[in-house]
Amino acid sequence: MSDRIDSDAGRDGAALGSGRNLPPLRLHVPEPKFRPGDTADFSDFDIPPAGAQARPDEVAQPGEMRELAYGLVRVLDENGAAVGPWDPKLPAETLLKMLRAMALTRAFDGRMFRAQRQGKTSFYMKSTGEEAVSIGAALALASDDMCFPSYRQQGILIARGWPIIDMMNQIYSNKGDRLKGRQLPIMYSAREAGFFSISGNLTTQYPQAVGWAMASAARGDTRIAATWCGEGSTAEGDFHSACTFASVYRAPVIMNVVNNQWAISSFSGFAGAEATTFAARAIGYGIAGLRVDGNDALAVYAATRWAADRARANAGPTLIEHFTYRVEGHSTSDDPSAYRSADEASHWPLGDPIARLKKHCIGLGIWDEERHAAMDKELAEMVRDAAREAEKNGILGHGLHHPMESMFEDVFEEMPWHLKEQQQKMLDEWKAAGL
Amino acid sequence: MNMIQAINSALDVMMGRDPDVVVMGEDVGYFGGVFRATAGLQQKYGNHRVFDTPITECGIIGVAVGMGAYGLRPVPEIQFADYIYPALDQLVSEAARLRYRSAGEFISPMTVRSPFGGGIFGGQTHSQSPEGIFTHVSGVKTVIPSTPYDAKGLLIAAIEDNDPTIFFEPKRIYNGPFDGHYDTPAKSWAGHEQAQVPTGYYRVPLGEARVTRAGEALTVLCYGTMVHVVENTVAEMGVDAEILDLRTLVPLDIEAIEQSVRKTGRCLIVHEATRTSGFGAELMAQVQERCFYHLEAPIERVTGFDTPYPHSLEWAYFPGPVRIREAINKILKD
């Protein structure tokens, strides 16, 4: 593909035959390393050892920590031990809470993915392999800090103890859905949980989070904001406007880029990954940038905590790149085998975040395989029971939904005449049709 | 007061009453805005409540969505309505739908102020009237004042409103009414009864049209600068027209329109924006649906043309007295 474009470009250049003694220009079109049929091989992948990154003071100047935007903050080593200056030294209780939230997120994803396949809803998106990114961060933030997530951070709600049945009601768009069946499945909103309404338009949440953080600062509040987008989404203009605003006003915000290597079928090279890191985007804006092992829950926790403390100390925003891998398809509408090597996920060198945290807990003597198996079983049952409960409120397209006239509510605070009129007309038409 | 002073006064009154009101935009802070509409506000309320922003319209509106979700009442300025397009996604997909998509959990109580419209030789990027884009979007209100009194009262009502509002300021009449004759000397607001603006708080409610002249021969629906051009043309012609200044397009004062057209039986619609799918098309449809059996002549529209706003031919493009006169004569002939 890229060869053909290269040679076409070359031929056109020659055909134009300006007669100038210059080599024809060439267009570079990035290509991922492996395509379907290839054997994935990450052996030339340079993974810095755990514990090797320095940990600057939370209020250090961005210029003093440039190398952190190019390295990889890692805490858990190959043996599952927590090492180095970024070790957050969490109590056993927090570690087990984190492990449980990650396992619950995976069980939830599994169940809801199947529900979509069974035709109970239209759409689903898993976060398999990325659970540490949202759960590590959620536990490091204060419970009243405001999150502006993208669509793959369901782990935040789960870590914050939000009822999974409420999430399922949303996925089924049923009569129990607090959002009245208006949003695509997984586009949750939970103000009480500090979870901002998710948009389907990529990266719009970025400047919104910065605005929220600016408002909090202007008010002398102590709450901060955090936001997430994928590496592909960093190409959107909103990302850059948000960075400018965050830098200019030193907004107390944490901007997370979840680099899971793939944006649907486009590898990270199409967002600029061949040229630099996503954390290094921070450098041009003069804000702190950290690149973190996104499959290491302790590293995510530590980086988020550092950034949160920095924001609370009025030292400004932080951009964190979470280096991770999207194990499953982009969504239920996607077939990743059509564009990437089938064994890429199994060769991913940073491992599985749940397995790594589990090993760490076992190593500490606070956990064991039996308890883990029992927990997985318990969570699977809990998720199954919750799904059955939620299904009593209806599944998508099977009648149990909010009343039809609710469609006209919440467009404005008070319904104007034209919507009232259209609402009445619709009801009359349905009645006339005998429905 | 002229219209700029009235707008400044509305912002001042609201900032004084409500600590949640914040003003932001390109050049609005220290300098007080390129049209001076925010002059003096930063000195008075500090740079946490009135501040300059980077030049990124999607950033300005995106940040305002977040501020609104926090609980503030942002009043962002987009320096010219022509520059609202980079922010369109944040306005249309985000601000307008936030209440709906979160079933009321989050709201976006912002008022976006923006000078709009032509007649100042602004060329194609300082003259557009994009109101029809917003009236087409569910979830935003669209407000267009035509006098200093209304500008202040409507702006106060918009800022107090919990829905996102686009507040378009007809810049041609910032400093004085415009009669449509580009070659006559500029008028000032001095002496105009609608320039008697109280210094304190008052509201002009959204959704209510104003009858600027009662009459029997035909109804003219218009807003913004066109109100003055129509008033002047009608006076020059000596016809007994009823003129409605719509003031807000969403929500629209349909009762006032219906009542007037049923009475006169004839209707002319005038706006500066381009014709196809413009707000005039919606007005025509409404009048046709509601007043068909009362109509004695086809409804007419005088609008801008479906071209980008031309620079040197501005006065041919502008829906001025010549075209309005033609249309009125045609309607009255039937």
Ligand SMILES: Cc1ncc(C[n+]2csc(CCOP(=O)(O)OP(=O)(O)O)c2C)c(N)n1
């Ligand atoms: C403004 C906008 N453009 C395009 C899309 C379609 N789209 C949905 S997800 C996606 C890929 C995003 O990839 P990335 O940001 O890397 O996040 P990931 O899905 O990998 O978590 C695209 C192109 C969209 N939702 N919004």
